[in-house]
Amino acid sequence: MHVIRVLSAAVALAALLHPPARAVVPQPDTMRGIASPAATLSSAGEGRRVYLKLNCYGCHGMHGYGTMGPNIAGEGDVTEWIYAGGAQGMPSFRALMTSTDILNMNAYLKSIGTPVEPTFTHWWEAVPSQ
């Protein structure tokens, strides 16, 4: 992720100043019956839930190691990125994440590769069965 940061420092800064206008439109239809369950897991676990629910995994990989987007395993505080997004395809999630979600996300990304990393996929279950 450091390579990307160096390469795109200028554009990322520009994006912070002028966040790209982007409509974030959760479709009620697709959300039916999947309202996020009440927090039942550790902070890292709830972070993983948001990571799957908000489709971070589609760009950063099932375990954060990157696919379309960069490797973010072990990343520090993500607040800036969540608020402003990036100029190279990272959307702003400001409208979709609370400050608790962001703290949980930080805990999740830090846990990747450690023995306490949550690896479940059934984010829509209160206590994911797998």
Add this chain to the structure above:
Amino acid sequence: MAWRARWAGGVCAAALWLGLGCGGAAAQGTGATWPNPGGDVQGTRYSTLTDITPANVSTLVQDYAVQTGSTGSHEGQPLVIGTTLYLVTPFPNRLVALDLANSGAVKWTYTPPSNEYARGVACCDVVNRGAVYSGGNIFFATLDNTVAAVNATTGAEVWRTSMGDPGTGLTMTGAPLVVNKRVIVGSAGGELGIRGWIAGLDIATGKQMWKAYNTGPDADVKIGPNYKSYYAKDKGTNLGTATWPGTTLWQQGGATVWGWLTYDPVLKLLYHGTANPGVWNPDMRPGDNKWGASVFARNPDTGAVNWAYQITPHDSWDFDAMSEFVPVDLPFGKNASRKLLVHFDKNGFAYTMDRATGQVLVAAAFEPVTWATGINLTTGLPTLDPSHAVHQGVTTGNVCPSPFGAKNYSPSAYSPLTKLFYVPAINMCDNIQALQAMFVQGTPFMGADVTMLPGAGGFMGELVAWNPVTGARAWSVQEPLPLYAGALATAGGVVFYGTLDNWFKAVDAKSGALLFQTKLECGIAGNPISFTGADGKQRIAVYTGVGWIAGGLGTGTCPRSGWDDNHAGPPPGGPPDPNAPTSGAVHMFKLP
């Protein structure tokens, strides 16, 4: 009599000049030039040049290579007009003109402004599948959704049209096709909840003259009074919404057009497939999900649908039908010559259809298939294997083919001499679990956890020579890695293709015997072309350059890029080689 003969000859010459054959058959193949992505408008990738033969191809040497200055997979193919070769780089897309009379010296480069945001929303690497030439201009689409017309002589922009905002998840990767006065282009972005479309732009101004969505009401799809379909399953009103019962997910329904467009000048029909329906989780979208994973025959002037056929109803395995549909005329049954349409689907079946009606005449697996046991030619439906259905929250094992498909974007070639198709195929399977997914605009709308597996037999790639009349293989050449690059067939009797592990190969079109191979500096994800060099002799050109998704299939990325090195940890082959190339290239080959 003499007068009549001369007159008939004149008509024939005019017909050939217009791209039409005599006696109702369309001329196929290209010669000195390579003006369309697939060579001719039918997309046969057949060259009529005969200098290079099975007897002399082993002596082939590289004339020279020119670096593109870009990283990522170089998936398309150059064009050649006169003594100029035109290439479009991966994103940020540039159109570069090389002087073939001067060892590939750069004549000019056209660099449109680009929106970096497209890079991160491109599902599958920042690829471009090439340009098309017509009437003195070159046309191509950019990843950030503009279509440009550029003067082929001067490199000056003629027009540029914006087709949408990458912030919505929309990207464009396919090569346009020019038919009559239309530049036809299609959308990518199906993995990001894009509602796929195809559009016809005015060739002179770039103005959008028609746009058809591939999901939604008939009016949007351009299904009207002239629509017919061979099978009952594809008949009805507003199937693009009715086959999504209980949801409005057709609005994010994928069915994009990122593969190849082809045209039959005799029936005057444009053929294109559509990608998988979105979201990947099939339980979220009950029904057939039309017109995902389908083929359309359209009027290129208006977009109106002539016929349609859904290849994989309720696709649950990522079986895009975006690969080429190639019109060929062959003896079939009692017909001395039947107008066929041949297609190799990601789903593993090869389809030989009647291209006037959409009837499937032959359908047979060309690679191992587990999701279905066959295609019922009476109903047009696949016979499903229920044990390979995909559902939310449970893992379905050993689905073959994998989401890479039995054949991916990599185009096949057809030789009218052997009457065989040459298909770059993939032998891979997967375990797949569907996950609940929420639509957030500009993010992947997938809902899937997929593990790729090598197919049985100890090989993952195969060049398959296929007889479209019998639905059987003539021969095949196995490759350790998946084939992720196209084929070229020549009238000299040679078939060319490249591999991800850096080999450029030539085999005998009749037998598949290896005749020539050379190891290049990077792997090949591009499609060879043939044309005549400035000295009047036959040339072969092919790109090298493999980005993160193709590189993930075995070799890692080559050329290296900061972006790619940052993906998914170190490449499987170990840490990146500090001396690895930093640019893709186009390589030119000739006889000594």
